[in-house]
Amino acid sequence: MYAVEVERLTKIYGHGETAVTAIADASLQVKPGELVAILGPSGSGKTTLLTSIGLINEPTRGRVILDGTTIADDGWRKGLDLKRVRREKIGFIFQAHNLIPFLTALENVMVALEINGMARREARARATELLEALNLGHRLETYPAFLSGGEAQRVAIARALANRPKVILADEPTAALDTENGKNVMALLKKLAVEHRSAILVVTHDHRMVEGFDRIFDVRDGRIMGER
Amino acid sequence: MNLAVRDIRYHRGRFILTSVGLGLLLGVVMSMGGIYRGLFADALSISHATRADLWVVQQETSGPFAAISRIPEDIRYRIAAVPGVAEASPLSFQTVQIERRGKPFRFFLVGYDLNGFGGPPTIIAGRGIRQKHYEMVVAQGMKMGLGEKIRLGLHDYTVVGITGKMVSSSGDPAAYVGLADAQEIQFKSNNDAIRNQRERIAARLAGLPTLSPPQTKLLRQNITALTESTHTVNTVVARLAPGANLQEVQERIGRWNHFRAISDGEQTEILTKGMIEKARMQLGLFRIILLVISAVIISLIIYTSTIDKIRTIATLKLIGARNRVIVGLILQQSLLMGVIAYAIGYGVISLTYDRFPRRVELVASDLQSLFVIVIGICTVSSFVGIRKALKVEPAEALGG
Incomplete structure (x- = not known):
């Protein structure tokens, strides 16, 4: 079973003469434990593809299946609790780490667990374990403002992994990092994809960062042009 | 995890400063309420302390506080003889302004019959007036010590006793002297x-x-x-015998055509409705304006704080936070700010209310009502921020 299945996904913004097709007939499948890159220049539609898979942007047409659950079939599936699916099945990593500034590193990971209904004590233990695994055991009580870029991004990765999602969506996760930190983050994602059996989709426009991906989808003008 | 408390903990400096500012504003609202109540208490202090059933004054006047009333002193005997009247006593009132220690010194002088009633209700230091002349009892507000002398008219008067917070309807502290002395000061x-x-x-x-x-x-x-x-007084106060009909006694005194007998209830109404109504309305209006200002300030603070947290809110939504988590974050902060500001305001006013030049009466029911209003304002004010927060799209968390 695939972790992510996208069939002929199309997203059109606006109506009539002002309509803009951001993604047209995109299809892809990602297995659990796979690290996949969606590579393309700015405005190519790669983020729209990611947000449609991530239940943020409603697809105009096409089907999206996450971990065996159909979430979109020519629009969102009726009766689907989008927030619940996001909580339980998807982890997000952002370009800017998007940590909550008034929570410590530990609390930033705990919040994702508590939102998903986990008891505080259990959430604390899981968050601590994750952060220690990412070599952040000494930064548990540090606020994001006092973390380096690489540390903050690792906390964001820990938060994305906290609920053991089947799918992790990363939007330009290395854009705010220098090359060395960027490569470290990509290596970490690769390791985690294998360890956690999560499908990781990374949107990037940086060709230097595509080493180590299992597959690469090239996106141009809203279409998947090919797969490497 | 309580996100509101975490946010406040992180931005504690800003939160404390905002709460202090708001607290001072609420302190002003509380003091306005206290001044409003104080006006009532001041206006009625002498009237209530006299514990008279009837105030006999010059006909067609609303004396002796709201209008000038002059009646002969000896009318007290005729009033005392009216069936149903147990006792009658003449009283004289006048506002005196003299120079004391190089500053204007203003007070309300009450002259009373030492064998009658209407004198100082309690003596908290010293003693009551025993000699017929040149002794006086002063209210605390006069800030005079026992044995201190003051020149009034042609003579020096010695303070022999201190009474409580007795003031005139305009807030001047009261002083008591024997009737003959008061008449001499007023008329001689x-x-x-x-x-x-x-x-x-x-x-x-x-x-x-x-x-x-x-x-x-x-x-x-x-x-x-x-x-x-000088045998003129401003009013003769009367107490009725048990079971006497107030209205009948009033009518009997009124029939003489030269006097008006005002019941204590009517006197209270004259003092509260007539004399301080405008001040009361003014203060009421101020309180409303200040509460509206507080509401606007709280709304602005909450809205600005929500705008500051747009990306955080979008991130929370993206990781699947329910709306109640977002609403809780904003509403709890607003309520906490209101509660803390109220506590600060209450603390400030509790420490300072007795230093106000006029009486400030903090009534528990007023403070409780204000607390409910503040909570209401905080709840309503947070709607502005909540509305904004609920409109935030999770997609706003994406991008650089």
């Missing part, structure tokens, strides 16, 4: 004025050719006695 002219007055009467009588010299002399003596008499 100085020697030069008396001489002038006598000369003027003599000159007028000399111009009447129909009067013989003995008649002129007799008439002059009588006119002088009348004009120089």
